[in-house]
Amino acid sequence: MKKIGVLTSGGDSPGMNPAIRAVVRKAIYHNVEVYGIYGGYTGLISGKIKKLELGSVGDIIHRGGTMLQTARCPEFKTPEGQQKGIEQLKAHGIEGLVVIGGDGSYRGARALTQQGYPCVGVPGTIDNDIPGTELTIGFDTALNTVIDALDKIRDTATSHERTFVIEVMGRDAGDIALYAGLAGGAETILIPEEGFDMAEIAERLRKGQERGKKHSIIIVAEGVCSGSEFAQQLKEATNFDTRVSVLGHIQRGGSPTAADRVLASRLGARAVELLIDGKGGRAVGMESNRVVDYDIVEALERKHVLDLDLVKLSKELSI
Known part of the structure; x- marks a missing residue:
């Protein structure tokens, strides 16, 4: 593969930028x-494709976001959209593809592989919800962003003796809420994987x-309900003085942590190795601090499992 x-x-x-950097430099090395x-699959369909050199990825390892931009592309879910993408790959002589993203990105990679274009998926999502890997690129940075905000909010919660509800991202997975809540000493953590008992x-x-105790911090994953909705229910149940903070897209930004930079570099480089070996339809990930690869179809068929023992631990430590 050339x-x-x-x-x-x-x-x-x-961490997407460090992953792109690793892909480019590892490939050029070989x-x-x-x-x-x-622009993601939208850019593939429209032919927004450019050759990258060593200098193209200089000075990006510390930058958040993605230099290649990204987009969601409903058209690529259709056979017609996939065919347009394949025609662009043929026109540029591209023989294999590294796809950095989450579940939807992996589905596109699987479709291309099934039609003769080897693809390797690299898990890039702050939600940490890709099966087959213990960590996804961006999770550690997002987690530290939430913890930093939580620490600041606790200062004002203490000063005013209030209960604060902090809404974090996590539509289907509670990893951010659970890990941030445990690391930040939250009194209550609400995640999509579990219901909640308001009386309790x-x-x-x-x-x-x-x-x-003069104040409390409650972390709510957006997949459970909105922070405002929960705060209203809580006020009706307790009449406590409650405030709500919605962290929103701040969780996706910022310079990637050292952990995410190293993770992205390792996974991006391994993806290139797989393509050089002619292996497509794979996904890379981490298992016991080792880089592993597995069938991308398996990744899409399996379900992300959260360590619920941490939920139990958080309740024991927040008494």
């Missing part, structure tokens, strides 16, 4: 040409108040 492409798709995550596809939460808050 020509490969790289694209980022779906929601951006800090005398393989690399073409950047700008209210009782726990009252007990804390009775022993002299």
Whole structure:
């Protein structure tokens, strides 16, 4: 394989740029040409493709977002859209593709592989919800962003003796809420994988108040309900003075942490190795701090499983 492409798709995550850098430089090291596809699968369909050199990825390892831009592309879910993408790959002589993104990005990679274009998926999403890997690129950075905000909010919660509800991202997965809540000492953590009992939460808050606790932090993943909705329910149940902070897209931005830069470099480089070996339809990930690869179809058929023992631990430590 002498020509490969790289694209980022779906929601951006800090660490995508280090992954792009690793793909480009690893490929060039092995005398393989690399073409950047700008704007995800939308850019592939429209032919926004440019050859990348060593200098093209200089000075990006510390930058958040993605230099290749990203987009969601409903058209690529159709056979017609996929065929347009294949025609662009043929026109540029691209023989394999590295796709950096989440679940939807992997589905596009699988479709191209099934039609003769080897693709390798690299897990880039802050949600940490890709089966087959213990970590996804961007999760650590997003987690630290949330913890930093939580620490600041706790300062004002303490000063005003209030209960704060912090809404974080996580439509289908509670990793950000759970890990941030545990690391930040939140009194209550609500995740999509579990329901919640308002009476139990209210009782726990009252007990804390009775022993002299002046404030509380509650983390709510957006997949459970909105922070405002939960705060209203809580006020009706307890009449506590409650404030809401919605962190929103701040969680996706910022310079990637050292952990995410190293993770992205390792996974991006391994993706190139697989393509050089002629292996498509694979996804790369981490298992016990080792880089692994597995069938991308398996990744799409399996379900992400959150470590619910951490939920139990968080409740034990927040008494």
